[in-house]
Amino acid sequence: MRKANDVRKELVKRGRQLYAAGLALGRGGNISVLERGRIFIKAAGVDMEEALVKDYPDVGPEEALSESKHGRVSTEIPMHLACYRANRAIKAVVHVHSPELVAVSALTKVLESNSYEFDCLLGRKVPVVPFIEPGSDKLGRAVAKKVSESSNGVLLARHGAVCFGRTLKEACDRAMALSRACRLYLYLEGR
Numbered sequence: 766m767r768k769a770n771d772v773r774k775e776l777v778k779r780g781r782q783l784y785a786a787g788l789a790l791g792r793g794g795n796i797s798v799l800e801r802g803r804i805f806i807k808a809a810g811v812d813m814e815e816a817l818v819k820d821y822p823d824v825g826p827e828e829a830l831s832e833s834k835h836g837r838v839s840t841e842i843p844m845h846l847a848c849y850r851a852n853r854a855i856k857a858v859v860h861v862h863s864p865e866l867v868a869v870s871a872l873t874k875v876l877e878s879n880s881y882e883f884d885c886l887l888g889r890k891v892p893v894v895p896f897i898e899p900g901s902d903k904l905g906r907a908v909a910k911k912v913s914e915s916s917n918g919v920l921l922a923r924h925g926a927v928c929f930g931r932t933l934k935e936a937c938d939r940a941m942a943l944s945r946a947c948r949l950y951l952y953l954e955g956r
């Protein structure tokens with residue numbers, strides 16, 4: 766089992782990669798890892814580009830939904846917690862906002878595989894959930910329902926996407942693959 770500080774260091778590194786790849790802007794987007802029975806997640810109000818080790822606090826699953834107990838973690842903690850509870854194999858969650866993700870979420874109800882890369886990293890399809898207030902428990906419940914539908918990510922209408930994996934690298938690769946698949950969808954549709 767890794768030390769807590771090593772978990773945080775990986776979150777710092779991957780958060781910067783996602784930001785550099787254009788998957789997040791400003792304080793948007795957030796990532797987490799479930800390890801040592803704790804959820805390590807980006808703090809609220811911090812850019813992934815600038816976040817340091819101290820900006821990835823950890824909370825227990827039972828404290829995650831109580832603001833008075835978790836204090837300053839990302840407002841999107843309900844969605845992260847819902848993913849971990851929906852599938853015990855999930856150990857990392859990546860939530861990002863790129864324009865391609867948002868565009869495709871407005872054009873289809875489900876994104877079917879459109880490339881070999883999609884097959885390898887995302888499975889056969891990625892469902893879309895309608896717009897629901899970001900940070901709400903309701904959004905967490907809607908995402909959790911889709912987690913079990915044999916996909917490795919979910920598009921969130923007018924918002925972005927959430928991807929999951931057994932490791933943070935796997936979840937990040939899936940988020941990048943989903944953003945690329947959405948760009949490809951737009952090319953193929955002539956948009």
Ligand SMILES: [Zn+2]
Nearest residue numbers: 794899924925
């Ligand atoms: Zn968001």
